[in-house]
Amino acid sequence: MKKIKNILILSCCISILSGCWDSNEPERLIYANGLGIDYKDGKVIVYLQIINMRGLAKSESGGDPSSFSTANVGKASGSTLDEAIFNLYHTSDRRIYWGHISFVIFSEEAIKTGGLKYTADFLDRYRETRYRIFFFMTKDSIKDAMLISPIENVSVAFSKLSDPDDNYKQSSFIPPINLREIIINIDEPAHQVAIPQLKLTEQWNSQEKKKKDLLMETVAIISENKIKAILPKKMLNGGRWFNKDFVRDNVTIFPETKNDVFVVIYDKKNKITPVIEKNEKVRFDIRMKVKASVEMLIKGATRDQYEKEIKRAIKKEIQTTYQYTQKRDIDLFRLSEKLYRKNIKAWKKVETNGRIPLEEDTLRSIQIDVEIQDTGKQRLTPIFEGQRDKGLENQ
Structure with a gap:
């Protein structure tokens, strides 16, 4: 009798459950x-x-590819x-x-x-x-x-x-x-x-x-x-080096010559440091480290020549982009935010509507360190004649 009573109670409970009647099927x-x-x-x-x-x-699950x-x-x-x-x-x-x-x-x-x-x-x-x-x-x-x-x-x-x-x-x-x-x-x-x-x-x-x-x-x-x-595209070249999620991109070196080539830049790390000068003028030092993969070689060119040219190319892109955006009151490198994060007292003294004044000489220095790692698939051989591949030095 007790068993029948429990079954009746359970049946009553099930009958009043709402279930999923108000759900939306996908x-x-x-x-x-x-x-x-x-x-x-x-x-x-x-x-x-x-x-x-x-x-x-x-497609194997029955989806229609078309x-x-x-x-x-x-x-x-x-x-x-x-x-x-x-x-x-x-x-x-x-x-x-x-x-x-x-x-x-x-x-x-x-x-x-x-x-x-x-x-x-x-x-x-x-x-x-x-x-x-x-x-x-x-x-x-x-x-x-x-x-x-x-x-x-x-x-x-x-x-x-x-x-x-x-x-x-x-x-x-x-x-x-x-x-x-x-x-x-x-x-x-x-x-x-x-x-x-x-x-x-x-x-x-x-x-x-x-x-x-x-x-x-x-x-x-x-x-x-x-x-x-x-x-425009040309004026964005310098801005890419400050993208926080940068993975890889190419840069042209030895331009305006018959030997112009491009290298792939990756593993970029940069640091922007605000400097408060005696007259309370705010300037910035940029330090950047990059690794490069050489896709094309120029006969007779040395590693030092390549690294020097990569530094020059990246530095020129940064300066060109900064000059273009600074004249239009655009803080593409987010320098105002850098000062705000690292020295809010100095930021409060010079900011107007959240932005600090940007002048032609606001970038005090740009230092770039380049390390050439490989030539694409040819990592197991020296990149330059008579020189050892840096990617193999620690092996």
Whole structure:
């Protein structure tokens, strides 16, 4: 009798359990991958990229390879960003899930009307979004940029927009910037944000036709909801040596000669030290250590000549970039932050709106130490005739 009574009690308990009746099954959701924001005629225009999450599965698990690189882009407008997004909801077949959104593209007009700070605040507050959302700007069509599929037949979730870190590790020229870094750069000295600028090109071809792709070789400097400048590629060369997540990139040496070659620089370490002079003027000493891989050799050139030329090339790039940005009141090397971190008393004396004055001679010294490690695959042989490979000295 007691056993029957326990069974009845258990049955009653099971009958009142709610279970998962209010959960959302993954296959019933629509996944947002990218957001585009434009501004025209007093209206905010929103573009939303939707991707097929099956592209993330392995082909042997039953995914359809033909659908991996496909994406759909929706468009809606409104008086505010929130209104435009809700107007887009009205045309959606299913609930849109924002937890996988990975990038935002702004038009130039959207930036000028304060869209960067508003969007960063909006994404920071929304419960589904994460901080690994990358930010870009373009003067070209946002819709066309969002409809570009990866070169290979891989998921759009692994495109240059969705996952720029992998491309950056191979050539550390323009660092991607995510939501967390945007918030920090806006709120802390010197209140300037460097956002990669996208350009639509046709540098790749498929068997059928030319293929559109995205080029990133310029940067928009944004401060106080204004675009201070668009830095061209040549003027960004010196800035890459101060990217904290720098992995590797190349530099040309012996320029303007028939023997100009390039070397790959990696394992970069730098230190910027603020110096307070007697007149309370702030200047900076830069010390940098790099390792290099020589890809091409000039007959008769010595190791010392190579190392001296690498030092000269990197130093010239730093000086050129600094002079260009200093004249435009751009603190690309984040010198204001360096002083703020290391000597806040001195920073308070000279700062204006979080930035310290930058003059032509603010960089007091630039010292670069170079160590040539190898010649690519030829690590087991001496690099230069009659000299021992430094990579073998400790073996």
